[in-house]
Amino acid sequence: MPYELYYWPEIQGRGELVRLALEEAGADYVDVARLPDGEGGGVSALMAFFDRTDIARPPFAAPFLKDGVVVIGQTAAILLHLGDRLGLAPPEPTGRLWVHQILLTVLDLVGEVHDTHHPLGGHLYYEDQKAEALRRAEDFRTQRIGKFIRWFETILERSEPAGPYLLGEAVTYADLALFQVVEGLAYAYPLSFSAALAEAPRVAALRRATAERARIKAYLASERRIPFNEQGIFRHYPELDSA
Amino acid sequence: MPYELYYWPEIQGRGELVRLALEEAGADYVDVARLPDGEGGGVSALMAFFDRTDIARPPFAAPFLKDGVVVIGQTAAILLHLGDRLGLAPPEPTGRLWVHQILLTVLDLVGEVHDTHHPLGGHLYYEDQKAEALRRAEDFRTQRIGKFIRWFETILERSEPAGPYLLGEAVTYADLALFQVVEGLAYAYPLSFSAALAEAPRVAALRRATAERARIKAYLASERRIPFNEQGIFRHYPELDSA
Numbered sequence: 001m002p003y004e005l006y007y008w009p010e011i012q013g014r015g016e017l018v019r020l021a022l023e024e025a026g027a028d029y030v031d032v033a034r035l036p037d038g039e040g041g042g043v044s045a046l047m048a049f050f051d052r053t054d055i056a057r058p059p060f061a062a063p064f065l066k067d068g069v070v071v072i073g074q075t076a077a078i079l080l081h082l083g084d085r086l087g088l089a090p091p092e093p094t095g096r097l098w099v100h101q102i103l104l105t106v107l108d109l110v111g112e113v114h115d116t117h118h119p120l121g122g123h124l125y126y127e128d129q130k131a132e133a134l135r136r137a138e139d140f141r142t143q144r145i146g147k148f149i150r151w152f153e154t155i156l157e158r159s160e161p162a163g164p165y166l167l168g169e170a171v172t173y174a175d176l177a178l179f180q181v182v183e184g185l186a187y188a189y190p191l192s193f194s195a196a197l198a199e200a201p202r203v204a205a206l207r208r209a210t211a212e213r214a215r216i217k218a219y220l221a222s223e224r225r226i227p228f229n230e231q232g233i234f235r236h237y238p239e240l241d242s243a
Numbered sequence: 244m245p246y247e248l249y250y251w252p253e254i255q256g257r258g259e260l261v262r263l264a265l266e267e268a269g270a271d272y273v274d275v276a277r278l279p280d281g282e283g284g285g286v287s288a289l290m291a292f293f294d295r296t297d298i299a300r301p302p303f304a305a306p307f308l309k310d311g312v313v314v315i316g317q318t319a320a321i322l323l324h325l326g327d328r329l330g331l332a333p334p335e336p337t338g339r340l341w342v343h344q345i346l347l348t349v350l351d352l353v354g355e356v357h358d359t360h361h362p363l364g365g366h367l368y369y370e371d372q373k374a375e376a377l378r379r380a381e382d383f384r385t386q387r388i389g390k391f392i393r394w395f396e397t398i399l400e401r402s403e404p405a406g407p408y409l410l411g412e413a414v415t416y417a418d419l420a421l422f423q424v425v426e427g428l429a430y431a432y433p434l435s436f437s438a439a440l441a442e443a444p445r446v447a448a449l450r451r452a453t454a455e456r457a458r459i460k461a462y463l464a465s466e467r468r469i470p471f472n473e474q475g476i477f478r479h480y481p482e483l484d485s486a
Binding site: 055056057058059060070072073074076077080081094097098100101104105108111115119120121122123124132135136139140143144148151154155158159160 | 298299300301302303313315316317319320323324337340341343344347348351354358362363364365366367375378379382383386387391394397398401402403
């Protein structure tokens with residue numbers, strides 16, 4: 001039975017971390033809300049799920065994954081589950097936990113990126129909180145991007161065996177997530193991020209190595225890969241960026 | 244060897260979710276930064292850790308836990324680790340993942356609480372972003388508190404076996420985290436939260452049951468429990484609350 005991923009069909013968002021894991025593993029999966037409405041897809045399929053009263057353990061929000069009868073919400077929990085099943089995390093407990101810790105830190109960064117354009121919350125349009133976004137983005141550019149990227153560079157530098165991935169030769173879901181956030185920052189904050197990335201050669205090498213993996217390369221070139229856009233988490237608003 | 248918890252000594256914060264787990268289990272632990280400086284404690288001990296270059300897998304931020312030679316950052320990863328070791332999560336994989344999923348959702352709520360008083364970021368004082376905090380807090384009160392609390396109530400309602408805890412009779416780290424966020428919201432948003440809690444009797448019952456557990460009760464009455472204050476995540480700013 002294929003995995004069923006439920007996520008917003010128009011954006012990469014947090015769901016992209018799950019898509020990348022499924023794609024890298026060549027897993028059989030359905031991206032439910034990207035199917036036509038007539039085939040049980042669309043946003044309506046996603047929303048209808050939240051109205052169901054027969055799910056003992058309902059998710060709080062998207063993304064969530066159906067694996068047979070098990071429904072799993074929270075990106076980090078989905079990847080913990082898939083990491084074991086798809087061979088994208090080491091079986092040894094300490095390494096498995098380390099991969100999870102890195103993923104959680106990537107997710108913190110993703111959350112901060114979101115907050116740069118929505119500092120007052122998701123109930124207002126960007127245009128209605130633009131002045132606040134300018135202030136928040138300045139903090140993000142000057143204080144946060146560098147701090148995160150330096151940490152990723154440090155853990156790659158200290159890793160044994162050395163790269164290109166976080167645990168050496170074997171790719172994990174944390175590598176895919178780091179690749180995604182690097183792609184997203186390069187799209188959303190090209191000016192400020194290029195400076196940070198220039199000082200993180202190992203992060204840049206991980207990005208290149210991931211993009212060249214056969215299944216990831218095919219995925220990125222396919223129509224399954226939704227382009228970055230200004231409805232997602234990584235939005236390119238030139239007024240928020242600065243060299 | 245005792246567990247060593249590293250977290251800011253003046254606040255409950257995210258570290259409190261770890262403290263509660265250690266306390267409930269009666270674990271042998273040291274809250275390092277709460278020791279006097281002369282005994283290797285204080286904020287300086289915490290900060291010095293981040294400067295160490297001999298840690299192969301350094302944490303990005305506090306809290307982090309030392310368990311022998313293993314260092315674990317990220318609250319959720321720490322609790323995943325401790326849940327197994329302290330008997331605060333079921334050994335069966337689906338239940339273990341469910342507990343983790345709930346914990347991650349509690350942490351999302353904790354993050355949103357923090358953002359109500361710091362919508363523009365941690366680099367500015369509350370006083371310098373008060374106008375923005377008023378707008379963010381309004382969204383939080385009217386759109387978010389109820390949504391989270393209703394979800395917790397729903398999963399308690401659908402749980403088999405039924406309460407008082409999320410998995411029935413056995414307490415997990417997710418119960419302790421939910422207890423903590425309920426205590427925090429009752430402190431920070433007494434007016435708006437009391438309305439939400441009045442419609443969530445199972446959440447209220449879980450809170451009461453947790454507070455009555457022998458070790459939790461002793462901990463809450465001890466000096467080890469740092470009082471809520473306006474340096475932490477749960478801050479009582481009356482201007483942000485509303486009935």
